[in-house]
Amino acid sequence: MLLVRNGRMLDPASGTDATGDILLDGETIKEIAPSGQLAADASKYEIFDATGLIVAPGFIDIHTHLREPGQEASETIETGTRSAAHGGFTAVCCMPNTRPVNDNASVTRFILDRAKTTAAVRVWPIGAASVASKGEAIAEIAAMKEAGIVAVSDDGKPIATAKLTRQVMDYCRSLDLPVIEHSEDVSLAAGAVMREGVTSTRLGLPGMPAAAESVCVARDVQLAELTGARLHVAHMSAKGSLEQVRWAKARGLRVTCEVTPHHFTLIDEDVQYDSRYKMNPPLAAREDREALIAGLADGSVDAIATDHAPHEPALKDVEFDRAPFGILGFETALALSLEQLVHPGKISLLRMVELFTSGPARVLGIERKLASGQPADLTIFSADRAWTYDVKQSPSKSRNSPFDGRSFKGGPVATIVAGRIAFRLSHSANAGS
Amino acid sequence: MLADQLKSAAMTYRFRDLLALEPLTADELTFLLDQSKPFQEIQRHSLKKLATLRGKTVALAFFENSTRTRISFGTAASRLGADTMNLQAESSSVKKGESLLDTVHTLNAMKPDCLVMRHASSGAADFVARNLDIPVINAGDGTHEHPSQGLLDALTIRDRKGSLENLNITILGDISHSRVARSNIHLLAKFGCRFTLCGPAMWVPRELQAIGPPGAAIRRVFRIEEALEGADVILVLRVQTERLHEPPLSANDYILLYQLNADRLRRAKPDALVLHPGPMNRGIEITPQVADGPQSCVLEQVTNGIAVRMALLFLLTAGGAEETVDSHGALNPSPSGPGSAAAEVQKLAQAQAAGTKKDSPHAPR
Amino acid sequence: MRIVEKSQLMSAPEIDRTLQRLAHQIVEKSGGTKHLALIGIRRRGVPLAQRIAKAMRGIDGVDVPVGTLDITLYRDDLSKVAPQAVLQSSDIPFGVDNMDLVLIDDVLYTGRTIRAAMNGLFDLGRPSRVSLCVLIDRGHREMPIEAQFIGRSVQTSPTEIIEVRLREIDTEERVVLVDRTEP
Numbered sequence: 001m002l003l004v005r006n007g008r009m010l011d012p013a014s015g016t017d018a019t020g021d022i023l024l025d026g027e028t029i030k031e032i033a034p035s036g037q038l039a040a041d042a043s044k045y046e047i048f049d050a051t052g053l054i055v056a057p058g059f060i061d062i063h064t065h066l067r068e069p070g071q072e073a074s075e076t077i078e079t080g081t082r083s084a085a086h087g088g089f090t091a092v093c094c095m096p097n098t099r100p101v102n103d104n105a106s107v108t109r110f111i112l113d114r115a116k117t118t119a120a121v122r123v124w125p126i127g128a129a130s131v132a133s134k135g136e137a138i139a140e141i142a143a144m145k146e147a148g149i150v151a152v153s154d155d156g157k158p159i160a161t162a163k164l165t166r167q168v169m170d171y172c173r174s175l176d177l178p179v180i181e182h183s184e185d186v187s188l189a190a191g192a193v194m195r196e197g198v199t200s201t202r203l204g205l206p207g208m209p210a211a212a213e214s215v216c217v218a219r220d221v222q223l224a225e226l227t228g229a230r231l232h233v234a235h236m237s238a239k240g241s242l243e244q245v246r247w248a249k250a251r252g253l254r255v256t257c258e259v260t261p262h263h264f265t266l267i268d269e270d271v272q273y274d275s276r277y278k279m280n281p282p283l284a285a286r287e288d289r290e291a292l293i294a295g296l297a298d299g300s301v302d303a304i305a306t307d308h309a310p311h312e313p314a315l316k317d318v319e320f321d322r323a324p325f326g327i328l329g330f331e332t333a334l335a336l337s338l339e340q341l342v343h344p345g346k347i348s349l350l351r352m353v354e355l356f357t358s359g360p361a362r363v364l365g366i367e368r369k370l371a372s373g374q375p376a377d378l379t380i381f382s383a384d385r386a387w388t389y390d391v392k393q394s395p396s397k398s399r400n401s402p403f404d405g406r407s408f409k410g411g412p413v414a415t416i417v418a419g420r421i422a423f424r425l426s427h428s429a430n431a432g433s
Numbered sequence: 434m435l436a437d438q439l440k441s442a443a444m445t446y447r448f449r450d451l452l453a454l455e456p457l458t459a460d461e462l463t464f465l466l467d468q469s470k471p472f473q474e475i476q477r478h479s480l481k482k483l484a485t486l487r488g489k490t491v492a493l494a495f496f497e498n499s500t501r502t503r504i505s506f507g508t509a510a511s512r513l514g515a516d517t518m519n520l521q522a523e524s525s526s527v528k529k530g531e532s533l534l535d536t537v538h539t540l541n542a543m544k545p546d547c548l549v550m551r552h553a554s555s556g557a558a559d560f561v562a563r564n565l566d567i568p569v570i571n572a573g574d575g576t577h578e579h580p581s582q583g584l585l586d587a588l589t590i591r592d593r594k595g596s597l598e599n600l601n602i603t604i605l606g607d608i609s610h611s612r613v614a615r616s617n618i619h620l621l622a623k624f625g626c627r628f629t630l631c632g633p634a635m636w637v638p639r640e641l642q643a644i645g646p647p648g649a650a651i652r653r654v655f656r657i658e659e660a661l662e663g664a665d666v667i668l669v670l671r672v673q674t675e676r677l678h679e680p681p682l683s684a685n686d687y688i689l690l691y692q693l694n695a696d697r698l699r700r701a702k703p704d705a706l707v708l709h710p711g712p713m714n715r716g717i718e719i720t721p722q723v724a725d726g727p728q729s730c731v732l733e734q735v736t737n738g739i740a741v742r743m744a745l746l747f748l749l750t751a752g753g754a755e756e757t758v759d760s761h762g763a764l765n766p767s768p769s770g771p772g773s774a775a776a777e778v779q780k781l782a783q784a785q786a787a788g789t790k791k792d793s794p795h796a797p798r
Numbered sequence: 799m800r801i802v803e804k805s806q807l808m809s810a811p812e813i814d815r816t817l818q819r820l821a822h823q824i825v826e827k828s829g830g831t832k833h834l835a836l837i838g839i840r841r842r843g844v845p846l847a848q849r850i851a852k853a854m855r856g857i858d859g860v861d862v863p864v865g866t867l868d869i870t871l872y873r874d875d876l877s878k879v880a881p882q883a884v885l886q887s888s889d890i891p892f893g894v895d896n897m898d899l900v901l902i903d904d905v906l907y908t909g910r911t912i913r914a915a916m917n918g919l920f921d922l923g924r925p926s927r928v929s930l931c932v933l934i935d936r937g938h939r940e941m942p943i944e945a946q947f948i949g950r951s952v953q954t955s956p957t958e959i960i961e962v963r964l965r966e967i968d969t970e971e972r973v974v975l976v977d978r979t980e981p
């Protein structure tokens with residue numbers, strides 16, 4: 001039994017913001033009470049003193065890449081989940097673009113078995129929409145659902161054709177699985193390595209217009225209306241895409257969306273031939289970033305997801321246009337959210353927690369809250385602790401983060417998964433240490 | 434003698450490399466052009482050979498096809514008395530496995546004093562310069578910049594026109610993919626030149642109007658007749674096949690709309706200059722009549738190219754060697770020491786990575 | 799380290815008289831000015847050459863051509879000076895083949911400058927004769943090079959510097975001997 005004492009408990013599902021104690025019994029939350037009511041008996045429980053810290057339901061990252069099976073040089077389920085725990089995440093959804101692609105129940109079971117023995121946090125696999133994500137034949141989604149996938153995606157790419165997207169949506173609606181779309185019009189984006197604009201023109205790098213994303217979001221939203229499916233727009237980066245999502249929500253369609261921390265922090269002007277700023281969708285224009293922040297504030301955006309995409313240094317340390325897309329995300333997500341959204345007053349702390357907890361949970365059709373009987377997953381963090389991100393200390397096998405060396409105010413302090421402490425800051429867990 | 438030179442040197446080139454013209458000021462650009470003049474003179478001697486860079490080695494690493502620029506840099510090095518190391522890696526051999534970094538480190542292990550590099554990726558010279566501690570000269574990186582071409586074009590224009598100030602420059606062709614056009618804009622805009630960019634709409638994106646220094650006058654025009662009105666200098670770009678145009682356009686359409694012929698040339702000022710980075714496609718972007726006419730500067734461009742490249746090799750390679758040799762032939766560390774120079778470079782690279790965006794990609798000595 | 803003026807070697811009128819005398823010597827030695835030309839070595843050799851040519855106009859009534867030579871590219875110590883070296887063009891508007899050239903510089907010291915100057919001249923062609931005229935010869939030669947026409951010979955020590963200041967370039971006109979001393 002573990003008693004988390006005297007933390008400021010933020011639970012968006014119930015709107016709670018109160019100081020109190022939480023008692024964890026095995027893998028479940030046993031009791032929640034105002035501070036001091038639960039006897040702090042050190043002989044009976046392990047005690048975690050959360051004074052000055054914030055205690056939230058365990059964070060969920062619904063968009064990550066763990067690279068296992070097939071690309072273990074860049075990351076494994078073990079190293080990726082340890083990095084996730086360091087970032088405060090208690091559950092991660094891993095995308096199917098592994099080698100082989102997770103397009104059948106055997107690979108799904110492999111991932112879950114590996115996770116059972118090596119993972120530091122919960123691993124919820126996402127299955128491919130099409131076989132090998134080639135966009136031709138539908139994958140064995142039902143068998144994968146039975147094996148344990150929580151959603152379907154051909155991430156890395158869009159589902160190749162409108163016809164196939166419609167078919168996958170129909171099928172997934174009947175299986176009650178969300179379809180997560182990497183929205184990109186491949187012909188508009190062909191050859192591009194960053195967002196098209198003044199910066200790409202100055203640097204002489206081929207760019208893709210914002211329309212490359214929003215054209216595909218528009219397609220997917222129309223098909224969501226046609227099929228009644230649950231559509232989740234992955235790593236949304238453009239103002240035009242957000243407008244499509246708002247339109248869909250206004251019509252009552254089951255359309256949701258996520259934004260990554262790098263998209264609400266950086267813009268295309270930050271690119272300077274450094275492949276740590278290269279990802280897909282690429283860093284967008286100033287006006288897109290502002291629109292995304294407004295969407296995070298007004299509820300149009302449902303979740304913050306990292307799209308954690310490790311690539312070993314040998315792959316990333318090349319000329320910009322040859323480098324693969326993607327950057328790390330787990331360990332800086334919370335700190336960037338505080339820095340860019342909460343501290344400047346754009347959103348409240350409670351809303352931020354929602355974007356990491358009940359928001360993504362809703363996309364997956366599950367619950368995430370602080371209540372008796374719920375899984376014993378907690379994210380404990382400081383809103384003001386000063387620290388500096390040193391990527392060389394990361395448990396991840398990769399080093400591709402543009403935030404290396406950045407100083408932050410606020411960050412993860414402890415991560416509890418199924419009642420066990422998966423991550424804890426090495427010194428005493430006091431606020432502002 | 435030495436004291437005089439030190440006192441009178443109001444301007445020196447402060448960077449270790451030449452990667453781009455964009456970060457250079459008008460004064461620095463003028464300095465580079467002025468330093469090319471003595472080397473123009475050497476081209477007129479019967480004995481075009483100096484011993485200035487004797488004992489130095491210049492590595493020429495051309496990862497993208499180029500005969501003219503490679504020969505030009507090679508000749509410049511030889512005329513200064515330097516030896517050359519020639520790497521002609523087709524892009525495909527690099528794709529076969531050896532990374533750019535490995536190739537460059539291999540070359541560097543043979544201890545050249547300077548690397549001249551051409552590559553199909555924008556930013557490749559910058560990437561390599563960050564990983565080496567010898568001077569790097571960018572001989573063309575993707576569609577980003579071709580600094581020595583920009584300089585030799587400016588030298589040609591300045592010699593013919595007397596000054597670079599406030600000229601009307603028209604650039605014709607696939608500007609979106611032209612590193613030559615970009616380098617020219619970055620250089621000439623700093624002297625108050627006004628630009629008219631002309632070509633098919635898909636080859637002249639709107640954003641090109643914003644790439645010059647703040648306040649630069651750059652406009653897009655799609656009709657060649659309008660683009661040539663009042664032009665002082667016309668820079669004709671090659672309709673190229675090795676970097677495919679996006680999208681490809683029929684040659685007949687291009688000739689009909691944008692070929693520079695004698696009739697159209699008459700719309701420009703009577704003393705307008707015609708420049709072309711070469712090699713020319715006679716009969717496509719330019720007619721033989723114009724190419725060989727009195728307003729064409731193409732051959733001067735080539736001669737000036739050698740002078741400019743000699744000046745660049747001289748400025749970047751002649752001095753600051755890690756060692757100097759004393760009267761017994763023994764090696765002495767230079768007063769500023771190799772260690773301190775490398776440390777300076779590293780400090781600056783870290784400062785750039787930490788946040789400054791528009792700063793120069795060079796590392797000063 | 800401080801720089802201290804030790805003595806004045808020549809005043810303005812003395813410089814002028816010396817140049818006049820040198821002009822006479824050169825004309826006399828060359829046996830006529832038909833193929834004669836003066837080459838001033840940048841920087842201070844240039845005004846000296848121009849003044850000597852002017853003086854020659856007064857003697858023989860002839861205009862002896864004057865060229866200027868920049869020796870930067872021919873130096874043997876380029877790696878030490880190159881970061882600060884500012885290249886100027888040479889300007890020799892006549893052919894050097896079969897000419898009787900007189901190199902003119904302000905101070906002759908180790909002789910390396912003159913070695914470089916001769917390399918530069920021979921890149922241009924084949925003069926029939928090259929001689930050297932300097933305002934001050936301060937000894938300490940490191941090359942087998944001597945001047946045929948000397949304004950004044952001065953014994954110096956290696957820490958001393960001779961500064962020739964000319965009105966065309968500096969704010970005053972005199973030759974001074976300065977020394978570097980520890981404070």
